[in-house]
Amino acid sequence: xxxxxxxxxxxTVSEGASLELRCNYSYGATPYLFWYVQSPGQGLQLLLKYxxxxxxxxxxxxxxxxxxxxxxxxxxxxxxVHWSDAAEYFCAVGPLGREYxxxxxxxxxxxxxxxx
Amino acid sequence: xxxxxxxxxHKITKRGQNVTFRCDPISEHxxxxxxxxxxxxxxxxxxxxxxxxxxxxxxxxxxRFSAERPKGSFSTLEIQRTEQGDSxxxxxxxxFKNTEAFFGQGTRLTVV
Numbered sequence: 001x002x003x004x005x006x007x008x009x010x011x012t013v014s015e016g017a018s019l020e021l022r023c024n025y026s027y028g029a030t031p032y033l034f035w036y037v038q039s040p041g042q043g044l045q046l047l048l049k050y051x052x053x054x055x056x057x058x059x060x061x062x063x064x065x066x067x068x069x070x071x072x073x074x075x076x077x078x079x080x081v082h083w084s085d086a087a088e089y090f091c092a093v094g095p096l097g098r099e100y101x102x103x104x105x106x107x108x109x110x111x112x113x114x115x116x
Numbered sequence: 117x118x119x120x121x122x123x124x125x126h127k128i129t130k131r132g133q134n135v136t137f138r139c140d141p142i143s144e145h146x147x148x149x150x151x152x153x154x155x156x157x158x159x160x161x162x163x164x165x166x167x168x169x170x171x172x173x174x175x176x177x178x179x180r181f182s183a184e185r186p187k188g189s190f191s192t193l194e195i196q197r198t199e200q201g202d203s204x205x206x207x208x209x210x211x212f213k214n215t216e217a218f219f220g221q222g223t224r225l226t227v228v
Contacts, residue, residue, distance in 0.1 A: 004158075034216065043120075043207060044159070044219040090158050103149060103172070104217065106158030 002027050004093050006107035013081050014115050021076040021110050023091030033074040034092040034104065035065055044090065050074065061085070086114045120220035122208050128226045129198055136194045137223045141210030148191050149217060150183055152176065153205040165191060198227045 005024045013019050025031060032051050036044040048059025055067040065076045074091060088111050094104040121140040129135050141148050146167050151159035162181070163173045167188035177183075180198075185191040195202055205224050209217040 036219070041224070043122075043221040044209075046216055046218065049216050092158070103161045103164055104159075106160070108156070108158050 002093060002105045004091050004105055004107035006089075006091055006110050008110045009108070010111045010113065012113040012115060015083050016080050019076075019078045019081045019085070019112070021089050021091075021112070023074045023076065023107060024072050025074065025091070025093045026072065027093050031093045033065075033067060034094070035059065035063070035074075035076045036090045036092060036106075038088045038090065038109075040087075047076070047089075081112075081114055083114045083116060086112055088112070120208055120210050120218055122206075122220035122223050124223060125221060126224045126226075128228060131200060131227055132197055134194065134196045135198060135225065136192055137206055137208075137225075139191045139193070139208030139210075139220060141190070141208070142212075142218060145210035145212045145218075146188065147211045147213070147217075148185055149209040149211075150191070150193055151207040151209065153207055153222070154203075159207050162193075195225075198225075200227045203227045 003026045007022050034049045035047040037047050038044050047063050048057050050057050050067045058064050063078050065074055067074050088109045090109045091107045092104040123138045148165040150162040152162055153159040161174050162177050163183050164171055165185040168185050180196045183193045203226050205222045207219055207222045209219045211217040
């Protein structure tokens with residue numbers, strides 16, 4: 001079965017420090033991979049996506065992620081965290097049945113806290 | 117293009133009442149998805165439309181839930197005889213074919 005694991009429920013980093021959020025997936029074929037961010041009480045905003053090609057993808061707000069097929073991972077990174085990055089981050093994999101569109105399976109999320 | 121719009125943003129209802137949520141997708145998007153998100157969890161897929169056709173429903177979608185997308189435009193999600201376990205954030209997303217999905221702000225349902 002398809003699944004996404006985000007091992008860290010909470011992460012706290014200092015403002016200006018680097019960040020890496022981990023994501024491991026289980027999927028039977030070449031996946032589409034996504035990172036979304038959610039502020040409290042809000043919907044999800046797409047940070048970046050991997051469909052094919054270059055395994056290092058750049059996203060918005062200075063985020064990047066690297067697809068490593070051998071490790072079934074798609075970790076999110078940012079070189080210098082800003083206080084406004086505090087939010088919950090979700091990794092997702094899809095599609096689950098290409099003929100039925102790209103519905104997603106999400107991880108449980110990682111809450112990022114930024115300390116000044 | 118104002119993005120995916122969901123209404124209402126918040127709904128408080130008494131157990132046993134019916135509720136209906138609306139989602140207006142991005143205008144050129146032919147695919148529309150409903151997800152449910154409970155506290156501390158990631159969103160879970162509920163159902164999916166391509167144009168007006170409902171192509172897939174999750175086992176999470178009990179008989180008390182019904183979704184429609186008349187004319188392939190906006191969609192409604194109705195929950196009949198609400199239960200406390202239905203309390204959650206209901207998220208709508210849309211996409212154009214196999215491109216990435218864009219999410220709305222969600223409707224927060226509280227059943228008391």
